[in-house]
Amino acid sequence: xxxxxxxxxxxxxxxxxxxxxxxxxxxxAWMKELGEKGNLKAVGSPLEKTGKLVSGKSKVxxxxxxxxxxxxxxxxxxxxxxxxxxxxxxxxxxxIFLVGGAVEVRPILQMNM
Amino acid sequence: MGLIxxxxxxxxxxxxxxxxxxxxxxxxxxxxxxxxxxLAEDVVQDAFCRAIEVWKFKGVPANPAAWLMATAKHRAxxxxxxERTARTYEPELTRMIxxxxxxxxxxxxxxxxxxxEDEQLRMMFSCCHPRLREDARVALVLHILxxxxxxxxAGAFVSGLAATEKRITRAKKVLAGSKKLFDVAEGAxxxxxxxxxxxxxxxxxxEGYHGASAETAVRGELCREAMRxxxxxxxxxxxxxxxxxxxxxxxxxxxxxxxxxxDAAGNLSxxxxxxxxxxDRGMVAEGVRLLELSATGLEVMEYHVEAAIAAVxxxxxxxxxxxxxxxxxxxxxxxxxxxxxxxxxxxxxxxAQKDGPERGLEEIGLIADRERLxxxxxxxxxxxxxxxxxGRREFAREHFGAARKLARNPMERRFLxxxxxxxx
Numbered sequence: 001x002x003x004x005x006x007x008x009x010x011x012x013x014x015x016x017x018x019x020x021x022x023x024x025x026x027x028x029a030w031m032k033e034l035g036e037k038g039n040l041k042a043v044g045s046p047l048e049k050t051g052k053l054v055s056g057k058s059k060v061x062x063x064x065x066x067x068x069x070x071x072x073x074x075x076x077x078x079x080x081x082x083x084x085x086x087x088x089x090x091x092x093x094x095x096i097f098l099v100g101g102a103v104e105v106r107p108i109l110q111m112n113m
Numbered sequence: 114m115g116l117i118x119x120x121x122x123x124x125x126x127x128x129x130x131x132x133x134x135x136x137x138x139x140x141x142x143x144x145x146x147x148x149x150x151x152l153a154e155d156v157v158q159d160a161f162c163r164a165i166e167v168w169k170f171k172g173v174p175a176n177p178a179a180w181l182m183a184t185a186k187h188r189a190x191x192x193x194x195x196e197r198t199a200r201t202y203e204p205e206l207t208r209m210i211x212x213x214x215x216x217x218x219x220x221x222x223x224x225x226x227x228x229x230e231d232e233q234l235r236m237m238f239s240c241c242h243p244r245l246r247e248d249a250r251v252a253l254v255l256h257i258l259x260x261x262x263x264x265x266x267a268g269a270f271v272s273g274l275a276a277t278e279k280r281i282t283r284a285k286k287v288l289a290g291s292k293k294l295f296d297v298a299e300g301a302x303x304x305x306x307x308x309x310x311x312x313x314x315x316x317x318x319x320e321g322y323h324g325a326s327a328e329t330a331v332r333g334e335l336c337r338e339a340m341r342x343x344x345x346x347x348x349x350x351x352x353x354x355x356x357x358x359x360x361x362x363x364x365x366x367x368x369x370x371x372x373x374x375x376d377a378a379g380n381l382s383x384x385x386x387x388x389x390x391x392x393d394r395g396m397v398a399e400g401v402r403l404l405e406l407s408a409t410g411l412e413v414m415e416y417h418v419e420a421a422i423a424a425v426x427x428x429x430x431x432x433x434x435x436x437x438x439x440x441x442x443x444x445x446x447x448x449x450x451x452x453x454x455x456x457x458x459x460x461x462x463x464x465a466q467k468d469g470p471e472r473g474l475e476e477i478g479l480i481a482d483r484e485r486l487x488x489x490x491x492x493x494x495x496x497x498x499x500x501x502x503x504g505r506r507e508f509a510r511e512h513f514g515a516a517r518k519l520a521r522n523p524m525e526r527r528f529l530x531x532x533x534x535x536x537x
Contacts, residue, residue, distance in 0.1 A: 013162055016262030017130035020161045025125065027169030046166035075170060 003041060003108040004087040006077045006094070010070040011101025026095035034079060039090055044077035074101075078108075125173060128334075130161065132341075133178055134260030137185045139232035142294070143223045144189055144210070146203035147239070150257075150289045156192070160184040182224055190220050204293070231297065233258060234349055237342060238295035241309040242287055249284040250313045251320070256281055259338045269335060271325040271521060303351045308414075310346065311360050314339050315416065318364050322371070327522030329375055336371065340364050355407045359416035362403035366423030369396035381528040385432050397427045415451040418443050437467035454482045455489070462495055470499040490519035490529065497532060510536035 014020030034040040049072065053062045066072060081087035084107060091103040126132075134157055141153035160181050174180045193202065193210050202210055209219040222228060240253040252270075255261040261269070267277035297303055320326075321335030343361050346352035373387035382388075404420050422443045429435040444460035457480040465473020477483070477496065486492035497512035513532040520526035 013158070014165065016265055017134040017161060017260040018128075018265065019262070020165050021125065021127070021130035024165040024169050027165075028172065031169070043170050046170055074166065077170075 001080045001082060002084075002087075002110065004079050004081055004084070005106050005108055006044075006079060006091055007073050007104040007106065008075045008077075008094070008096055009067075009073055009102045009104055011074065011096045011099040014099075023095060023099065026098070030093050030095055031077075033093065034077075034090065037090075039079045039081060041078035041080050044075060046075040047073060049074075070100075071102075073104075125177065128337075129177065131260030133181050134161070135233065135236075135258040136178075136229050137181065138257055139236045140182075140224050140229050141185065141189055142236070143228070143232050144193070144203060144206060144220060146201070147291060147294050148289050149200065149202065150285060152192070152200075156185055156188050159188060186220050186224055190217060193220070230345070230348070232294075234345055234352070235294045235297050237313075237345070238297060238303070238306055238310055239288060239291065240284075241306060241313050242284075242291060243306075243309070244287050245284050247312065247316060249280050250309070251316050252277065252281050253284045253288065254313055254317065254342070255335075255338070258342065268328075269324070269326050269331050270320060297349065297351070300351060307352065307354065308356070310352075311356055311414075311416070314343050314346070315360060315363075317342070318367070322367050325521035327524055329524075333371060336364070336368055340368065355410045355412065356414040356416055358403050358407035359414060359420045362400045362407055363416050363420035363423055365396050365400035365403060366420060366427050369393040369400065369427060375524070380531075381524050383528075384426065389430060389432075392427070400424065400427065413446075413450070415447060418447045418450060422447075435466070437463055441467055454480055454486045457481070458486060458492060458495060462498075465499055465502075470502040473499045474503075488519065490516040490521065490525060492516075493519065494529060494532065497536075501532075501536060506536045 014023055031040065031043055050063065051066075053064055053066070054060070055062070079087060079090065081090060084105065087105050087107075091105050094103050096103060137157045137160060138150075138153050141156050142150055145152050163184055164177070164181055168174070168177075193216060194213075197211065201207070206219060206223075209215040223232075236258055237254060240257060241250045245253070248270075252266050255266050255269075256263070263278050263281055264274060266281070267274045270277070295302070295306065318336055318339035321332040321337075321339065324332055324335070326332050340361070343357065343364060346357050347361055369392050370384070370387065372393060373389065373391040374382065376382045376388070400420065401424065404417075404424055407417060407420070422440055425436050425439050425443070440463045441460065444456065444463055447456050448460060458477065461473050461476035461480065464476045474496070477499075480486070493512045493516035497509045497516060500506075500512060501509035510533055513529055513536060517526060517529040517533060520529055
């Protein structure tokens with residue numbers, strides 16, 4: 001089994017409270033399903049939309065720029081899967097696709113001793 | 114903040130977000146002032162977005178409503194602190210908000226459950242502003258107190274999105290332009306505006322009960338919202354009038370019949386053909402109780418009469434046992450209180466049940482303003498039924514055909530197509 005990280009990118013905000021509640025419940029159901037299949041390593045966390053960027057030799061601190069809204073990483077989850085194909089297949093159940101978002105699936109680099 | 118439930122298996126009330134939206138908006142409006150309604154709405158939207166982001170990963174907390182309220186409060190304090198000089202807030206609270214000593218306690222107080230209940234009623238009355246049309250008042254109540262988005266309201270009323278958006282934006286402008294929210298402690302003002310509030314709740318319920326939306330679930334929700342808001346009105350000493358009790362009775366009787374309106378195959382079934390075993394007896398009993406309570410005082414409102422008509426139907430365990438003479442007499446009274454072509458049509462149908470289809474058709478012919486009914490599918494359907502009963506199938510089929518062309522949703526269309534077929 002290999003570990004992967006799902007990086008959730010973009011996705012529109014709900015247009016009404018009812019829609020928001022529905023979206024949230026779909027996410028919870030999906031997370032639960034990942035857990036039941038034994039693929040969930042860590043549910044992960046959501047991220048604030050803003051933060052700081054520290055860069056360069058002189059460690060310049062700035063308020064970004066981060067990626068555009070549609071590419072902004074909103075959270076992450078750690079999963080285990082047989083291979084990248086399975087990890088991709090599992091990601092397709094993510095409700096983010098219903099609101100125009102994307103999942104970036106990245107294998108976590110393993111140290112082979 | 115309470116314990117987090119990891120499994121995500123928490124059973125949330127499906128209306129929870131919508132109802133909390135209304136509660137948060139009124140509390141925030143109390144703080145910011147009605148002229149800052151848009152700001153209050155932004156804070157609510159923000160609280161929901163945060164809740165959704167966190168809960169989808171961590172699960173729903175043990176007390177989700179408290180979590181949302183805490184988030185909104187936090188944000189409100191932030192805004193009040195940061196923009197203290199940039200904006201003007203609720204005049205009554207300005208002094209409390211300006212001082213750091215009283216800011217946080219004031220915010221907490223406004224978010225107390227009992228305070229929110231008062232504010233919801235205040236908002237209900239404020240939405241029924243005299244400068245707004247009835248449909249705009251209903252839309253505003255749904256939007257602010259029931260958390261329906263513009264799109265959801267357009268869907269529920271089968272009206273265009275752009276038109277609905279325009280109506281709500283304009284209504285909000287009127288509301289935000291009123292210097293302060295309605296004062297529910299002012300008895301004379303309260304009584305003066307109460308009929309408008311009752312009327313808005315009545316229309317909201319009717320939209321669910323008779324409305325054009327094809328979705329049974331949406332319509333049931335409108336009925337439930339109307340009942341929830343009516344219960345709030347009943348809980349207030351000044352709102353608990355015989356008229357409000359009669360309105361609540363009417364809603365209970367009609368809600369009792371909701372499960373029977375659609376048959377097992379998902380088809381509409383008329384009152385005359387409904388499986389009365391499906392009627393909710395508990396709701397009927399509640400209707401009877403409220404109707405009895407409403408029978409005090411001198412004023413008879415249209416809700417008393419409509420509830421009495423609904424009670425006659427509810428008392429008949431089979432359609433044949435219906436006391437049509439009583440119903441016709443009640444419709445006569447209703448015609449004096451609130452005459453309309455639709456009431457006259459219902460009266461004519463009751464006359465037909467009592468004295469035969471010929472008499473019913475005669476009565477329909479006598480309806481003043483009959484022209485206005487011609488866009489209403491059930492006007493043609495009524496003509497069709499009566500002609501069919503007289504044995505004039507050819508006429509009946511034409512009428513049902515006209516009704517079918519006016520059907521407002523697939524369910525009505527299927528129902529009316531079935532009637533056309535019967536005439537062959």
